[in-house]
Amino acid sequence: MxxxxxxxxxxxxxxxxxxxxxxxxxxxxxxxxxxxxxxxxxxxxxxxxxxxxxxxxxxxxxxxxxxxxxxxxxxxxxxxxxxxxxxxxxxxxxxxxxxxxxxxxxxxxxxxxxxxxxxxxxxxxxxxxxxxxxxxxxxxxxxAGLGPDPLEIGQAEFCARLGRRRARIKALLLDQRTLRGLGNIYADESLWRARIHPAEPAAQLGPARLKRLCRAVRQILREAIRWRGSSIANYRDATGAPGAYQRRHRVYGREGKPCVRCRTKIRCLVVAGRSSYYCPRCQRAPKSALRPVRRPRQIAH
Ligand SMILES: [Zn+2]
Structure with missing residues (x-):
């Protein structure tokens, strides 16, 4: 799954x-x-x-x-x-x-x-x-052990917590010990907005891009709360109604569709065991990035 x-x-x-x-x-x-x-x-x-x-x-x-x-x-x-x-x-x-x-x-x-x-x-x-x-x-x-809330953390603390880590940035964003509350959808959307490749090691980002990522994470989360979350599968709010933010996703679940910024086709890559959607032009791959995962082709009979 x-x-x-x-x-x-x-x-x-x-x-x-x-x-x-x-x-x-x-x-x-x-x-x-x-x-x-x-x-x-x-x-x-x-x-x-x-x-x-x-x-x-x-x-x-x-x-x-x-x-x-x-x-x-x-x-x-x-x-x-x-x-x-x-x-x-x-x-x-x-x-x-x-x-x-x-x-x-x-x-x-x-x-x-x-x-x-x-x-x-x-x-x-x-x-x-x-x-x-x-x-x-x-x-x-x-x-105990959960990291700070990304909506409460300051930019300096965000950069300090992530900036010295050698792990891939997507893996760090998903790690609840680093920050609490982010998951696959909002990590991908934040990285796209900040123009950062999901497989880039955090320590390579530098202060300017880390600050950009911190701003992007906060903006995306606030927007998603305003639109009452994303209903991909079963999510419903406490009144039983779906959220509306899935209609505003820019990369998540959009593999093969054009990037809304540059029209390049969105790709998907597995990082830290999770599907990671990104734009190969807006989010340039570091040398250490994994190759995009190819799905096995169906054999014709
Ligand atoms: Zn793009």
Whole structure:
């Protein structure tokens, strides 16, 4: 699935998770969880903990950390235990607020009924997502090691974190320990905007191009949040609606189509095991770049 050009991962990244977090932050705080229903539980670390500890909790806040959604919980009426519900949407996870009477869609695996008659429903076709209830101390451990948020980091820190690394720039952008929240779509779009080849070693970029990349990453992420994320495969916001940024992609998923800047055909290359779309003219290859991957031709009978 991953690592082959022409195959889309469509995994929720920072803009998609931010969109869901903002939707949930306007819908959930102050609401109390009254009941928990679970479908398939093979992707849950501790389903019993969700069933016994969530009822009676009040949702205090919803926030994003990298690609994680965090629902901060407070005990209500002394029955629940404080903590945070940590949610990772995996590849196909959706978290949607619906009236309890609405039809339950297929692949719904977690339903939290709220005290206002609505439900927070988690749907996940492939079940690569993650939902775990953690204490404050456990949350710190779970999130330890993630790098800074690209929307919060300054240009100087961005250059310092990436500039001395010998790894290919695309691999570094995807590495959550370097920066948290970027994935394949927004790394490719940012590199195209900054005119940097995905396989170029970060240490070769120099301060001017690194600063250009930092600006491009921030611009792309902000634009994608404004357009409510990219719906390639399953992504939906917390109202169940798709995002619109996929219509503004300049390179991602556009192999063989003309570059909107120079009309050269967009190519695809595997870097760090992931499909990487780029314009061979706008993003000149360094000497160390990999050769473009050729797909095997179909044999004629
Ligand atoms: Zn171009």
């Amino acid at each position: 991953q690592g082959q050009c022409g195959m889309f991962s469509g995994m929720p990244e920072l803009p998609e998770v931010e969109t869901v977090a903002r939707d949930l932050a306007s819908a959930l705080p102050g609401r109390c969880i009254t009941a928990v229903w679970l479908g398939k539980t093979d992707f849950l670390a501790d389903p019993a903990a969700l069933q016994t500890q969530l009822p009676g909790c009040r949702i205090a806040a919803v926030r994003r950390y990298g690609k994680f959604l965090l629902l901060d919980l407070l005990p209500d009426n002394g029955t629940g235990r404080p903590g945070t519900l940590l949610v990772h949407l995996g590849m196909t996870g959706q978290l949607v607020v619906q009236p309890a009477a609405a039809v339950l869609p297929p692949h719904t695996h977690v339903v939290l009924t709220l005290d206002d008659g609505r439900q927070l429903r988690y749907t996940d076709v492939r079940r690569f997502g993650r939902i775990v209830l953690v204490s404050a101390g456990e949350l710190d451990v779970s999130l």
